[in-house]
Amino acid sequence: MTSRRKFLTTTGAGIAGVAALGAPAVHVSAKSTIKWRLQTYAGPALAEHVIKPAIDSFNKIAGAEMQIELYYADQLVPTGELFRAMQKGTIDAVQSDDDSMASPTEVTVFGGYFPFASRYSLDVPVLFNQYGLNEIWDAEYSKVGVKHLSAGAWDPCHFNTKDPIRSLEDLKGKRVFTFPTAGRFLSQFGVVPVTLPWEDIEVAVQTGELDGIAWSGITEDYTVGWADVTNYFLTNNISGAWIGSFYANMDRYNELPDNLKELLKLTMDSSHYYRQWWYWGGEASLRVNGTKLKLTSIPDSEWDKVEAAAVKFWDEIASESPTKAKVVNIFKQYNKDMAKAGRPYRYG
Numbered sequence: 564m565t566s567r568r569k570f571l572t573t574t575g576a577g578i579a580g581v582a583a584l585g586a587p588a589v590h591v592s593a594k595s596t597i598k599w600r601l602q603t604y605a606g607p608a609l610a611e612h613v614i615k616p617a618i619d620s621f622n623k624i625a626g627a628e629m630q631i632e633l634y635y636a637d638q639l640v641p642t643g644e645l646f647r648a649m650q651k652g653t654i655d656a657v658q659s660d661d662d663s664m665a666s667p668t669e670v671t672v673f674g675g676y677f678p679f680a681s682r683y684s685l686d687v688p689v690l691f692n693q694y695g696l697n698e699i700w701d702a703e704y705s706k707v708g709v710k711h712l713s714a715g716a717w718d719p720c721h722f723n724t725k726d727p728i729r730s731l732e733d734l735k736g737k738r739v740f741t742f743p744t745a746g747r748f749l750s751q752f753g754v755v756p757v758t759l760p761w762e763d764i765e766v767a768v769q770t771g772e773l774d775g776i777a778w779s780g781i782t783e784d785y786t787v788g789w790a791d792v793t794n795y796f797l798t799n800n801i802s803g804a805w806i807g808s809f810y811a812n813m814d815r816y817n818e819l820p821d822n823l824k825e826l827l828k829l830t831m832d833s834s835h836y837y838r839q840w841w842y843w844g845g846e847a848s849l850r851v852n853g854t855k856l857k858l859t860s861i862p863d864s865e866w867d868k869v870e871a872a873a874v875k876f877w878d879e880i881a882s883e884s885p886t887k888a889k890v891v892n893i894f895k896q897y898n899k900d901m902a903k904a905g906r907p908y909r910y911g
Contacts, residue, residue: 597629597823599655599815602645604663604807606636606761608787612841613717614658617834621826629823631656636761649812650708656811662743668703669886674806675742676720678873680894682803682901682909684839687716694893699886700808710816713828715835717805718842720745722797723784724775725768727859731868740764741777745801748876749777752869768792777801782845785853796856799866801873809834 603614610633618633640648645657645664657664661674673680681687691697691714704711722728724737735753739746746756754777759767767773769792776789780800784790809831819827850858881891901908 596627597819599629599631599811600634600639601631601656601658602634602636602639602648602654603657604636604642604645604659604761606787609783610635612786613838614834616837617830620833621830625823625826629819642761646709646810649810652812652815654812655815656712656809658807658809660742660805660807666704666709667707669884670700670703670890672744672880672887673890674744674808676745676802676805677894678745678748678801678876679870680802681716681806684716684718684804684843686897686901687714687804687806688835690893690897694897696890696893699890703886704810705813708813710811710813712809712811712816713831713835714806714808715831715838716842717807717838718780718782718846719800719804720777720802721780721800722775722777723779723781723789723793723856724795724797725793726774727795727857728775728797728861729859730861731865737774738772739775739777740767740773745777748801748873751872765789765792779805780842780846781849781853781856782842784856785845785849790853790855794857795859796850798850798858798860799869801869 601618603610605613615633618631622630634654636642639654642659642663643665645654645659646666648654649657659674661668661671663675665671666674681690691700696714700711700714720741722734722739724739726733728734728737731752734749736755737753738755738757739749740757740759741749741754743756743758746754746758750756757767757773759773764773764776764778765788768776768789775793776784779787779789781790781796784793784796816824849856877891877894881888898909
């Protein structure tokens with residue numbers, strides 16, 4: 564890790580060498596082509612779905628005008644350092660959640676999995692595009708020299724574990740890889756949050772360093788190999804969809820001509836759309852047809868305690884700043900509206 568960081572601080576051949584190794588094979592004019600380096604939170608297997616198709620499409624359309632070189636989790640910098648690297652211009656753009664990349668904003672806690680803020684993946688784009696979250700995120704990131712480009716939904720947050728989880732008692736003492744905010748919330752139920760590089764998770768489960776993972780839905784468990792090292796999947800989730808975003812260094816973004824800004828927007832929209840159906844269909848299909856993970860559930864009477872704890876957690880977060888209170892109030896109003904709308908927006 565130290566040598567990698569040192570390597571990245573060098574100029575000339577150092578950065579060029581890394582870019583050449585990770586860059587797709589494209590034949591364009593070096594003199595006129597705008598080149599960006601974008602790092603995703605996702606490892607190679609997951610990135611094949613959550614971002615690579617969109618970037619390949621962008622590069623094909625942009626041609627000699629612009630090319631985006633895609634890098635995977637921790638390839639250039641550790642995920643926890645993504646924000647600083649982008650802010651400094653070491654990399655040009657990022658796909659991540661606010662929480663994982665440790666952005667110094669008032670909205671960081673809401674990225675990733677904020678407990679029960681969403682029930683379904685469509686909740687996320689509606690919250691951003693119709694309930695005002697876009698404007699709040701834009702303002703927060705503009706303060707720190709980063710352009711918040713677009714937010715979208717990923718999969719729900721479930722547990723996949725080596726031992727079965729059938730009650731809240733079964734969660735106690737379990738060492739679980741999860742997101743910072745999700746870990747903060749789950750610790751009250753005895754979960755022991757563990758932070759490790761994404762690429763180390765599978766081995767950590769095999770060696771016993773981890774008892775399980777609360778980082779994704781079942782689609783990712785199968786896609787990235789976690790279903791091969793765990794035995795059970797808990798159908799209860801603490802969030803209906805991960806909130807993730809695309810970001811860019813503000814100066815680099817402002818340098819783009821309007822047509823490339825528009826193409827970038829369309830590319831991100833295509834990425835969001837791909838994930839909507841890939842995850843939604845994948846979650847159901849693997850529950851029904853998957854052969855690697857046995858399904859378990861915690862009874863509603865017990866899980867209601869977790870949902871009640873989330874309400875208190877929201878109020879705790881809201882008390883920390885006016886901006887956080889504004890976001891929490893939007894979540895509350897949105898969920899009230901969905902409950903009033905009834906089926907299919909909310910059940911029960």
